Each structure stands twice: as C-alpha cells, then as structure tokens.
Amino acid sequence: MTTEEFNVNKVIDISEEEIDNWESMSLEEIQAFLETQKRGSGKYHISTYKNKRGQSIAELIHLSARYWNINPKILLATLQKESSLVTQSFDSSRRFFYLLDRAFGFGILDSGKTYTLYKGFDMQVFFAARLFRKYIDKYRKIKGNSIMMKVDYLQTVVRPENSLTYALYTYTPHTSAQKLFKQVWEMFNF
Numbered sequence: 001m002t003t004e005e006f007n008v009n010k011v012i013d014i015s016e017e018e019i020d021n022w023e024s025m026s027l028e029e030i031q032a033f034l035e036t037q038k039r040g041s042g043k044y045h046i047s048t049y050k051n052k053r054g055q056s057i058a059e060l061i062h063l064s065a066r067y068w069n070i071n072p073k074i075l076l077a078t079l080q081k082e083s084s085l086v087t088q089s090f091d092s093s094r095r096f097f098y099l100l101d102r103a104f105g106f107g108i109l110d111s112g113k114t115y116t117l118y119k120g121f122d123m124q125v126f127f128a129a130r131l132f133r134k135y136i137d138k139y140r141k142i143k144g145n146s147i148m149m150k151v152d153y154l155q156t157v158v159r160p161e162n163s164l165t166y167a168l169y170t171y172t173p174h175t176s177a178q179k180l181f182k183q184v185w186e187m188f189n190f
Contacts, residue, residue: 010161011168011178012185019136019164022065025072031058033076034086037188042089044096051122060122064129070136073190074164075129079103080184081177104128105172128171135167151175 018024025033034047034057046057055063061079065072080086082105090096100121102108106128107118118127139147140163147166149158151173158175160166168178 006179006182007161008156008175008178009159009165011165011182014162014164016140016163019071019074019162020069021071022069025062027058027062030061030072030076031056033188034058037086038089039087040089042091042096044091044093045089046085046100049100049121051120055122057121060125064125067126068129068133070129070132073185073188074132075125077181077184077188077190078128078132078171079125080188081181082172086188106131131171132167135170136163139163139166149173 031047034045038045038047050056051060061072061075064070065075076086083099083103085099085103090099101119102114102124103121104124104127106124107115118124139160147160149160149166149169150156151158151169152175156175158165158169160169165178168181172178
C-alpha cells in the first residue's frame, strides 16, 4: 500500500449502517472464517480454543458484536491488527495464552502498564467492543465533522470522516496502526 492509498481521515470506506451491522457474519461464518485463516502447523490456534465455560472465540466475538451492536468484521480486523491471533498458530501454549490474554490490547498502555482486570480473551473482546461502541456513539452525537484529533504523539492531525475512523484513532492513536488495520481489512476481503 502506498501512502497515497491511505487516507488518514477515513481509514476504510464503510457506511455508518455497516459499522453497526452485527449480523454481517453469523456465528458459523465467524467460526469458518477463523478456520480458514490459520497459518502454520502450530497446535494452538484461536479456531479451536474454548474458554472454561466451553465458549469458542467465534462465540465470544459474535456475542460481543451483538451485545454492542458492532460489525464483527471490525472486531476480527482489530484482533489481527493488535495480536495477529487470527492467522498465527503456536507450538507453545505459553505464548498462545499470553497473547490470548492481551488479544485486543485493551488495558495495555503505550507506557507498558497493563491493567490485569482486562486479562483474558472474554474480557478483551467484550471491553474492546464496548469501547468501540462508546467512541462511535460519541462521534455521531457531536457529528464528527468538527472533530480534529492529534495522533502519532501529537505529530499528525486527523479529521475523521466517519465514526469508525474516529473510534480507531481513539482506540489506538497511531497512523501506523490504522494503516495496518486497513491492510488487514483488505487481506481478509472485508
């Protein structure tokens, strides 16, 4: 992707209706998608993981998307952007569970400080979806045209053209992260 192809003000071209479309993928479609994305021959991958309550990653993504009324594709792309867990498989359970506990980067600050309250995939996906919903609603409430954000440690000015762009930069205030989100979105053919 060249710099010209990336619009800092509109990370991806998506309608407000599509952002809210939690039904864009069924539970079965999310599970099938995860199974087709596995790379490598590692024993551990999110397509086969179940939590202590017997819930799969696909179920947890689907439940969070439905509860917070957010497109699960956004959650899947964010998951890949933050931890590469959608495509990566692992031979080591230790590394797999370490990343699973921090899957969405929620509660992990740039300073390195980590809030253990948000540890675990269940908490990560729920609170990431919740925060996206909060940011999306805030943008819509103030009608984002007047919003100006400074990202990249106050080096880049962004004027978000849609609620997702606002939410993405508020979640991770770095242009490089949003370029990666766009690359993942395109790689997944969303």
